[in-house]
Every structure is written in C-alpha cells, then in structure tokens.
Amino acid sequence: MPRVPEPEVIICGAGPAGLTLAIDLARRNVGFLLIDKAAGPFRGSRGKGIQPRSQEVFEDLGVIDRIVASGGEYPVQRFYTDEGPVDRPFARSGPTLAEPYHIPLLVPQFLTERCLRERLAELGHAPLYGHELTGIDQDDDGVSARIATPSGERTVRAAYLVGADGGSSFVRKSLDIGFPGKTLGVRAVVADVRADGVSTDAWHRWGEDTDRQVSLCPLYGTDMFQYVGPVPFDVDIDVSAAGLTALFHERTGRTDIVVREVSWASVFSMNARLADTYRIGRVLLTGDAAHVHPPTGGQGLNTGVQDAYNLGWKLAAVLDGAPRSLLDSYERERRPIAEAVLGLSERLLEAAKSRFTSRGREVSQLDLGYADSPLTIATPHRDKGPLAGERAPDAPVTGAGGLDTRLFSLFQGPHWTLLGYEADRAAAPTARKGLRIHTTGPRGDLNDTGGHFRDAYGLAAGQWVLIRPDGYIAAIADLHTIEAHLDAVGLRTGGASPGWR
Numbered sequence: 001m002p003r004v005p006e007p008e009v010i011i012c013g014a015g016p017a018g019l020t021l022a023i024d025l026a027r028r029n030v031g032f033l034l035i036d037k038a039a040g041p042f043r044g045s046r047g048k049g050i051q052p053r054s055q056e057v058f059e060d061l062g063v064i065d066r067i068v069a070s071g072g073e074y075p076v077q078r079f080y081t082d083e084g085p086v087d088r089p090f091a092r093s094g095p096t097l098a099e100p101y102h103i104p105l106l107v108p109q110f111l112t113e114r115c116l117r118e119r120l121a122e123l124g125h126a127p128l129y130g131h132e133l134t135g136i137d138q139d140d141d142g143v144s145a146r147i148a149t150p151s152g153e154r155t156v157r158a159a160y161l162v163g164a165d166g167g168s169s170f171v172r173k174s175l176d177i178g179f180p181g182k183t184l185g186v187r188a189v190v191a192d193v194r195a196d197g198v199s200t201d202a203w204h205r206w207g208e209d210t211d212r213q214v215s216l217c218p219l220y221g222t223d224m225f226q227y228v229g230p231v232p233f234d235v236d237i238d239v240s241a242a243g244l245t246a247l248f249h250e251r252t253g254r255t256d257i258v259v260r261e262v263s264w265a266s267v268f269s270m271n272a273r274l275a276d277t278y279r280i281g282r283v284l285l286t287g288d289a290a291h292v293h294p295p296t297g298g299q300g301l302n303t304g305v306q307d308a309y310n311l312g313w314k315l316a317a318v319l320d321g322a323p324r325s326l327l328d329s330y331e332r333e334r335r336p337i338a339e340a341v342l343g344l345s346e347r348l349l350e351a352a353k354s355r356f357t358s359r360g361r362e363v364s365q366l367d368l369g370y371a372d373s374p375l376t377i378a379t380p381h382r383d384k385g386p387l388a389g390e391r392a393p394d395a396p397v398t399g400a401g402g403l404d405t406r407l408f409s410l411f412q413g414p415h416w417t418l419l420g421y422e423a424d425r426a427a428a429p430t431a432r433k434g435l436r437i438h439t440t441g442p443r444g445d446l447n448d449t450g451g452h453f454r455d456a457y458g459l460a461a462g463q464w465v466l467i468r469p470d471g472y473i474a475a476i477a478d479l480h481t482i483e484a485h486l487d488a489v490g491l492r493t494g495g496a497s498p499g500w501r
Contacts, residue, residue: 006157007033008319010145012171013164014127015042016109017287017304019116021162023061024312026123028414030319033156034125035147036165037132041117044264045108045192045219045226047301049074053365053391054302055101056471057309060412063119070115071107072220078202080252087202098393098456099366100408108192108219108226109301136161136174136283143282160315161283164308167271169289175280181273181342184294189237191227191244191265192219197257200225206252214251224263231267239265270294272342278331286311291338299341302365307334313414313469317434322490326375333370340368366391370472377475377485385458388475392467393456397440398447407453410438414469416491418482420444421454422461429483432491434469 009025011018014036022034050058050067058064076089095102120126134153135146143161147154163171172179193216198204200218207213214229227244229251231237238246245259275290287304310333314326370376371389379387386393394408411417420428420439428437440448441461448454457465457476466474466482475482 007031008159009033009315010035010133010143010156010158010161011164012036012133012145012161013166013169013287013289014038014113014129015164015166015287015304016047016112016116016301017289017308018162018164019113019120019127020057020061020305021164021286021308021312022125022127023063023116023120023123024309024414025316026120026125027061028312028316030316032125033158034120034127035131035133036127036129038129040129041110041113041127043110044190044266045110045224046190046266046295047109047112048106048217048219048226049301050105050107050112051299051302051363051365052099052101052104053368054305055105056391056408057305059101059408060471061119061309062122062412063115066115066118067107067112068105070111070221071105073103074106074203075200075218076202078204079208080204080206081208097395097452100394100406102364104363106217106220108222108224111221112301133165133170136171138282159282159319162311162315163283163285163289164287164304165289167273167288167292169285171283172275172285172289175283177280177285178276179273180276181271181292184270184272186230186270186294187233187267188228188230188270189239189244189247189265189267190295191239192222192224192263193227193241193244193259194223194261194263195225195227195257195259197254198225206254212251214248216257227259233269237267239267274335274338274342278335279327284311284327284330290335291342293342299363299365303338303341306337306365306368309470310334316414317490320490321492323488326489329373329375333373333375336372337368341365375468375474375489377477377481379476382458382476385456385476386473388473388477390473392465392471392473395452395456396449397453398449400445400447404449407456410436411467411471416469416474416486417467419453419457419465419467421448421457421459421463421465423464424462427479429479429486430493432486432493434491435486 008030009032011034025032058067074090076087079086093102130150132148134148137144142159145156163169203217205215216225241259241262249255271292273292278285278290286307293300311330318326369390376389416435418437422441423439425439425443438446440446465476468474
C-alpha cells in the first residue's frame with residue numbers, strides 16, 4: 001500500500017478555510033496533508049458572499065480573477081408586497097485607489113472552492129477526500145493523527161495539526177474545547193434549485209416580515225437559484241423538487257413558478273458560537289471549527305478564509321525557526337474578530353426580520369484590524385493616515401524603470417514588505433530572508449507619481465512602514481525599532497534557515 005507522506009502540517013477539512021491555508025502553505029514550501037472525510041468536494045452554494053477584504057486576500061493568493069469570473073455582483077432585491085413588487089438595489093460605492101475592492105461578490109461556495117482547488121493544483125497539491133481523522137495524540141515534539149483512508153487506517157506524524165472541519169469539528173471535540181453560544185431560534189431550508197417561471201435579473205423575495213418568507217436568488221455562473229426560507233422546528237421538510245414547489249406555492253400563491261430540480265439542499269438551525277480557545281499545544285482551530293455564524297451579512301466564510309490567511313504565514317515562520325510564541329498571536333488577533341463578527345451577524349439577522357433592511361460598510365471587513373496585537377508596534381499620534389494594526393492601503397506607484405504598478409502588487413507573495421517614503425535607501429536595513437524593501441526618493445526603486453502613496457499612508461519624508469505578509473501594518477516607526485521587530489518575529493539577516501520541527 002502507498003505510504004501516507006509525513007507532512008509538517010495536517011489540515012483537517014478541505015472547505016474554504018482549509019483550502020486557503022493549504023494554498024498559503026504551498027506557496028511557502030511547507031509540506032502539508034489536506035484531508036477531508038467527505039467522498040468529494042462540497043457541492044452547495046451555502047457561503048455565497050465574498051466580501052471586499054476577502055477579495056484582497058484572494059488577489060494575494062493568485063485567485064481573484066477566476067473568483068470574479070465565477071460569479072457576479074449581487075442583483076437588485078425584488079420584494080413582492082401587497083402593493084406590488086418593489087426593487088431595492090444593494091448599496092454600493094465605487095473602488096478607490098486605496099481600496100480597490102468595494103463591491104461584494106455573489107459566488108456559490110462550490111465555485112469558490114473549485115477556484116481554490118485549481119490554484120492549489122497549480123502549486124502541486126490536492127485534497128485527499130475519503131480520509132477521516134479518527135484520533136489525535138500530541139506531545140512536545142509533534143502530533144500523531146490517526147486517519148481512516150480508503151486503503152485502511154494510517155497514523156501520520158506532523159509538527160502541527162489544524163482543524164478546519166466545520167461547526168461539528170471532530171478536532172475541537174477531541175480536544176474537549178468548549179463551544180458556547182446560542183441557538184438563534186431560526187430554522188431554515190436552503191437549496192440550490194433549477195426553476196421555471198422566474199427571471200435571473202433580481203433576488204426575488206416574498207413574505208418579508210413574516211415566518212412565511214421565501215426567496216429565490218440567482219446563482220451567477222450556474223443555471224440555478226438559491227432557495228431559502230424559514231421553516232418550523234417540529235416539521236419534517238420535503239426537500240424534493242415537488243416538496244419545495246409545494247412550499248413555495250403555499251407561501252406565495254404563485255403557481256407559475258415551479259422547482260424542477262434540486263441540486264443540493266439542507267435544513268439547519270442557525271447558531272452563534274465561539275470556541276473557548278483556538279489552540280491547545282500543537283493543534284489549532286480555524287474557520288467554522290472555531291466559530292459559527294448565522295448566514296446574514298455573508299460573514300462566516302469570509303471570517304474563516306481570513307483566519308487561515310492569518311495562520312498560514314505564522315505556521316510557516318515557526319517551522320522555519322521563528323519563535324513558537326508567534327503562534328500565540330493567532331488567537332489574540334482572530335478570536336476578538338470572530339466575536340465582533342458574531343455580534344454583527346446576529347444584529348443583521350434581527351434586522352432582516354424587518355422589510356427593506358440594508359447593509360453598510362461594516363460587512364466589508366475592510367476596517368477590521370489588530371491594533372492590540374503583540375505583533376503591532378503602537379503608532380504615536382498622527383493627524384492622518386492609517387495606524388499600525390490596520391489594513392495596509394493600496395496605491396499606484398511607478399517603478400524606476402517607468403512601468404506602472406501598485407503597492408498590492410509589491411505586497412503579493414509570502415514576504416514582509418518595508419516601505420520608505422522619500423527615504424535614504426542606503427540607510428535601509430540589511431537584507432533579510434522574507435523581507436522586500438522599497439523606497440521612493442533619490443536612488444529609490446519607486447516613484448510616487450501623483451502622491452497617492454504619500455496620501456494613502458499620511459507619510460512625511462523619511463518615514464518607514466512595515467507591512468506584514470497578510471497585508472496589515474506592523475509598524476510606522478524608525479529603522480531601529482523596525483529592525484528589532486524583524487528580529488523578534490524571526491526574520492534573520494543572511495545565513496541558511498535552521499528549520500524547526
């Protein structure tokens with residue numbers, strides 16, 4: 001029988017969070033095993049909203065164009081009222097130079113996952129389906145995972161194991177991590193259907209403000225609609241095409257619309273829960289294994305993707321010799337984010353019970369940050385520009401060779417970035433593995449054409465900005481402070497990487 005490889009990281013769960021983490025580790029040349037107990041990829045539309053901050057993440061991972069091509073913008077919401085249909089478009093604002101993504105995307109989850117698997121394949125990896133984690137043992141040196149495979153049970157040894165295995169996480173339960181929260185008193189049916197008699201130009205909604213709500217949202221990139229409606233807790237729901245058609249006719253009185261095929265369906269109770277801890281020893285949780293949300297506001301998938309994006313570079317750094325304490329910052333940074341997002345999702349769920357509710361900038365996740373992180377050097381008072389711990393803005397710049405580019409293009413990849421504005425390049429720190437240095441000014445490699453870099457960051461001549469691999473500002477500080485910070489997070493000057501298991 002073929003031998004299961006011995007990776008540095010085992011990822012349990014090949015959903016959006018697990019795939020994101022796998023891509024990030026793959027581009028950092030970290031060996032991993034990505035397993036999922038399911039027989040094959042998830043085929044439902046469940047997490048269909050891709051928020052602007054996640055779009056920035058997907059750009060960095062090299063997958064944004066195919067994500068955009070797989071879906072589209074949210075359509076107008078068409079509410080059917082006693083007075084007739086009322087159209088209400090989603091509030092939108094155009095992109096800016098600092099924030100190139102402003103419009104949420106509607107992409108069925110199975111298409112998002114397909115895009116991520118394609119990117120992972122380009123990097124030489126693939127999920128192993130039909131591989132179920134059945135046991136975990138860990139010690140000071142690593143984790144032993146028992147995995148039931150199609151060819152029998154195997155024990156695989158790794159430095160770390162990450163549970164990205166959803167709300168019913170085996171990993172979380174195995175570690176006996178509490179998952180407090182509440183059931184929100186809403187049970188719903190969601191299904192991907194092919195239907196006759198309904199147009200694809202709107203998200204059609206009936207029965208708002210009542211427990212007889214039902215909606216059909218076109219799933220761009222497919223010929224299907226997402227069918228959603230609350231259902232009673234004590235009733236078995238027929239999710240066949242005939243059953244969903246009957247429920248629809250009963251609630252709307254419309255017999256001209258018929259569900260003719262069901263591709264995927266689920267009946268679920270909405271919960272808001274948050275794990276007591278994201279890490280015990282060498283085992284960590286990410287995505288829905290650490291937090292579950294009601295679907296309102298499109299926050300769950302996005303929060304999980306950004307969990308994984310936060311964790312990937314830290315795991316890689318520790319495996320490459322950085323202090324193990326770097327992993328402590330994962331929970332310090334991400335758990336408060338999940339707690340805040342859970343509160344937002346609950347508020348949006350309550351608001352959704354009222355007709356014509358709207359969603360503002362708060363769902364974009366562009367304003368989330370890590371001001372209180374141990375990896376953030378507090379910024380002294382500034383009159384303008386972002387602070388350390390906040391998302392690093394984009395801006396157009398021109399290379400010394402005359403070609404136009406963007407800061408996001410310079411950030412793209414697994415490295416840290418140090419930006420000097422009108423700074424002396426000769427004073428820049430010594431070259432370090434995993435650090436790229438760019439400066440404007442005399443002998444700099446960039447020109448701040450139009451002053452957009454200066455304006456986006458609120459910089460004065462001679463100031464330096466350190467950007468983390470996940471696109472957040474670690475410091476706006478003098479070079480001595482920045483070099484000490486680089487030492488602390490394990491970026492070494494010269495020499496070979498010592499490695500660490």
